[in-house]
Amino acid sequence: MKEFNITTTCIKEDHYMVDTSKKIEKIKSLIKKGKYFTINRARQYGKTTTMSKLFLTLQDKYIIIPGSIEGFGEEPYKSEQKFAETFLKMMAKRVITQDKDLSEYIGSFKEVKNMDELSDIITKICIKAEKEIVLMIDEVDKASSNIIFLDFLAMLRDKYNSRKMNMDKTFKSVILAGVHDIKNLKVHIKERRLLTEAEAKLIDKTTYNSPWNVAEDFLVDMSFNPEEIATMLVEYEADYKTGMNIAEMSQEIYDYTSGYPFLVSKICKVIDERLDKKWNVEGIQEAIKIILNEKGTLFDDLIKNIEHTKGLYDTVYDMLIIGKEKTYNVDTYEIGLMYGIFKQGENGKLAIHNKIFELRIYQYMITKEESKRELLSYEYRTNFIDENGDLKLEIVLEKFQLLMKQEYRKQDIKFIEKQGRLLFLCFIRPIINGTGFYYVEPQTRQDNRMDIVITYNRKQYIIELKIWHGKVQEEKGIDQVVRYLDSQNENTGYLVLFSFNKKKEYTLKWVDVEGKRIFEVVV
Numbered sequence: 001m002k003e004f005n006i007t008t009t010c011i012k013e014d015h016y017m018v019d020t021s022k023k024i025e026k027i028k029s030l031i032k033k034g035k036y037f038t039i040n041r042a043r044q045y046g047k048t049t050t051m052s053k054l055f056l057t058l059q060d061k062y063i064i065i066p067g068s069i070e071g072f073g074e075e076p077y078k079s080e081q082k083f084a085e086t087f088l089k090m091m092a093k094r095v096i097t098q099d100k101d102l103s104e105y106i107g108s109f110k111e112v113k114n115m116d117e118l119s120d121i122i123t124k125i126c127i128k129a130e131k132e133i134v135l136m137i138d139e140v141d142k143a144s145s146n147i148i149f150l151d152f153l154a155m156l157r158d159k160y161n162s163r164k165m166n167m168d169k170t171f172k173s174v175i176l177a178g179v180h181d182i183k184n185l186k187v188h189i190k191e192r193r194l195l196t197e198a199e200a201k202l203i204d205k206t207t208y209n210s211p212w213n214v215a216e217d218f219l220v221d222m223s224f225n226p227e228e229i230a231t232m233l234v235e236y237e238a239d240y241k242t243g244m245n246i247a248e249m250s251q252e253i254y255d256y257t258s259g260y261p262f263l264v265s266k267i268c269k270v271i272d273e274r275l276d277k278k279w280n281v282e283g284i285q286e287a288i289k290i291i292l293n294e295k296g297t298l299f300d301d302l303i304k305n306i307e308h309t310k311g312l313y314d315t316v317y318d319m320l321i322i323g324k325e326k327t328y329n330v331d332t333y334e335i336g337l338m339y340g341i342f343k344q345g346e347n348g349k350l351a352i353h354n355k356i357f358e359l360r361i362y363q364y365m366i367t368k369e370e371s372k373r374e375l376l377s378y379e380y381r382t383n384f385i386d387e388n389g390d391l392k393l394e395i396v397l398e399k400f401q402l403l404m405k406q407e408y409r410k411q412d413i414k415f416i417e418k419q420g421r422l423l424f425l426c427f428i429r430p431i432i433n434g435t436g437f438y439y440v441e442p443q444t445r446q447d448n449r450m451d452i453v454i455t456y457n458r459k460q461y462i463i464e465l466k467i468w469h470g471k472v473q474e475e476k477g478i479d480q481v482v483r484y485l486d487s488q489n490e491n492t493g494y495l496v497l498f499s500f501n502k503k504k505e506y507t508l509k510w511v512d513v514e515g516k517r518i519f520e521v522v523v
Contacts, residue, residue: 001239002014002015002016002235002236002239003015003016003269003272003273004016004236004265004266004268004269004272004273005017005265005269006044006262006265006266006269009048009049009052010049010052011052016232016235016236016268017232017235018224018228018229018231018232018261018264019228019231019232020046020050020053020224020228023050023220023221023222024050024053024054024057026220027050027054027175027220028054028057028058030173030216030218031054031058031062031134031172031173031175034172034173035173035216036156036157036160036173036174036175036212036214036215036216037173037175037176037215037216037217037218038140038175038176038177038178038212038215038218039051039175039176039177039178039218039220039222040177040178040179040180040218040338041179041222041340042179042260042338042339042340042341043179043297043298043301043339043340044260044261044262044297044298045222045223045260045261045262045340046222046261046262047138047177047178047222048138048177049261050177050222051066051136051138051175051177052066054134054136054175055136058134059098061131062131062132062133062134062172063095063098063099063102063129063131063132063133063134064094064098064133064134064136065090065091065094065095065133065134065135065136066094066136066138067090067091067094067135067136067137067138068137068138068139069137069138069139069140069141069142069143069149070138070139070142071090072086072090072142072143076148077143077146077148077149078148079148080113080114080115080118080148080151081111081112081113081114083148083149083152084112084113084114084115084117084118085111085112087118087152088106088107088109088112088118088121089107091106091125092104092106092107099129099130099131102125102128102129102130105125105128106125109121115151115152115155116155118152118155119155119158119159122159122170122171123159123168123169123170126169126170126171127169132171132172133171133172134171134172134173134174134175135171135173135174135175136174136175136176136177137174137175137176137177138177138178139177139178140176140177140178140180141178141179141180144178144180150211151211153211153212154211156170156171156174157211157212157213157214159171160174160214161214176212176215179338179339180338222261223258223259223260223261224254224259224261224264225254225259226247226250226251226253226254227250228259229250229253229254229259229264230246230247230250232264232268233246233249233250233268234246236268236272240277242277242279243279244279244280245280248281249279249280249284252281252284253267253268253284255355256284256288256354256355256356256439257354257355257356258343258353258354258355260340260353260354260356262298263291263298263354263356266287266291267284267287267288267291270287270290270291271283271284271287274287274290275287275290282455282458285437285455286437288356288359288437289437291356292356292359292360292363299360301339302339302341302357302360302361303360303361303364305335305339305341306341306361306364309335309336309339312335312336312341315333315336315350316336316341316352316361317365319350319351319352320352320358320361320362320365320440321365321418321419321421321422322417322418322421323421323450325349325350326349326350327348327349327350328344328345328348328349328350329350333350340353341353341357355439358439358440359438359439362425362440365422366422366425366426366429369419369422369423369426370426383395383399384396384399384431388457389457390456390457390459391431391432391436391454391456391457391459391461393454393461393463393494393519394508394519396428396431397463397494397496397508397519397521398508398521400424400427400428400496400521400523401506401508401521401522401523403427404416404420404423404523405506405523408423416498416500417467417498417500420465420498420523421450421465424452424465424496425452428452428454432454432456435456435457436454436455436456436457437454437455437456438452438453438454438455439452439453440452440453441453441484450464450465450466451463451464451465451484452464452465453488460488460490461494462481462484462485462488462490462492462493462494463493463494463495463496464477464480464481464484464493464494464495464496465496465498466480466495466496466497466498467497467498467500468497468498468499468500468501468504468522474497474520477495477497478495478511478513478518478520479513481493481494481495481516481518482513482514482516482518485516486516491515491516491517492516492517492518492519493516493517493518493519494518494519494520494521495511495518495519495520495521496521496523497520497521497522497523498523499522499523504522505522506522506523507520507521507522508520508521508522
């Protein structure tokens with residue numbers, strides 16, 4: 001029986017897979033045109049599976065040479081000769097099942113001294129081959145700090161340019177896959193290690209002539225849209241007949257993941273294998289809670305990159321905690337975009353890639369804040385739950401107001417404006433922890449506001465946090481809550497106003513507007 005896969009390359013016979021045929025056709029079109037390009041996407045974004053699909057679907061028309069830098073080891077990068085000989089051995093090995101005679105011909109080149117000789121041999125191989133050859137190299141990040149690989153790319157670039165003038169014969173197409181944009185390999189070399197004098201000269205030479213400036217822009221969207229996610233669930237439903245609403249499940253999974261391939265498959269796998277096939281909205285939320293509380297390379301890299309990349313933590317903090325809007329700019333936020341942390345949001349604004357990333361980052365930042373202070377003991381949690389197991393949110397907000405009045409009224413305005421939202425999240429987490437679920441609605445993060453949606457005991461609570469700047473802003477905040485409640489088909493909402501007026505009153509009151517009830521708290 002098939003299963004959802006989150007570890008190795010997806011195989012159609014063994015795994016439930018999203019139908020990515022339209023994406024593959026777009027990539028095949030680039031190959032048909034003889035383009036050289038790079039699939040640079042964040043980790044666990046389906047690059048290797050895509051390369052595998054290309055290998056399986058293109059063999060009728062081309063000779064495909066799939067390779068991985070990871071499999072080369074370190075020895076080949078010690079000299080041009082070792083690299084060239086290793087590369088040819090890899091070619092011969094990959095070709096043997098497609099063209100045995102060509103494989104033997106490649107294997108006949110026993111000693112190759114340098115890149116120039118390797119270039120000549122590639123020309124001879126491409127002339128002898130009965131089909132055009134496509135070279136695919138995965139995990140190129142492993143070689144992004146090696147001058148030999150940079151030289152290899154420069155050689156392929158020169159052959160590509162010569163081919164365009166009918167002066168050489170070379171690979172039909174070259175596809176490189178990795179996280180980093182391979183056009184900027186020379187930058188990574190400079191950043192990562194000290195260079196010999198000879199290497200430094202080569203870098204200087206390529207500064208004005210990038211070793212991979214022939215690469216076509218790769219514009220294929222590798223994320224999964226709701227319709228594509230549905231193709232995987234249709235296949236699953238045919239086997240298990242759970243009665244799920246496929247359209248609803250696909251959209252809900254997309255809303256939390258923004259189509260990030262690993263996260264899509266992970267949610268499905270958890271529901272299938274650990275939640276007794278609970279294919280509904282509640283099941284998705286339970287799966288996400290499980291995922292958020294587990295370690296994994298994706299989240300490890302997410303936090304590591306935020307912590308250790310200059311400026312990235314501050315940008316994320318400004319967006320998530322302070323609520324600042326950032327205008328999308330590919331140059332300013334290139335690193336965060338490359339790592340898959342950011343994306344272009346609505347109205348040209350920068351956004352965190354998906355809700356699950358947001359929640360994981362919130363968890364991390366909340367934990368850091370909790371280590372500094374204890375806002376609420378976990379034993380106190382039962383005071384906020386009624387006899388039906390529902391959340392007594394009015395009492396929760398009243399307690400938060402008291403906390404802010406007693407503990408933080410002496411803090412300066414800038415501290416509260418910056419930390420207020422984080423303090424609220426720190427306060428609310430132990431109350432709902434283990435039972436409830438929350439997320440911050442990114443589409444509403446504007447005008448110094450933040451909407452938090454909590455689900456607890458199958459009920460939904462909508463809380464808006466807003467900086468108070470006078471009566472007009474208060475009324476605007478109430479109106480925004482009403483609009484958001486309408487969009488969620490809810491009648492009751494909550495508004496927390498952070499006021500910095502020295503003569504403010506710490507009020508609690510219900511406000512009735514347009515058939516909605518809003519509990520307003522000033523802190």
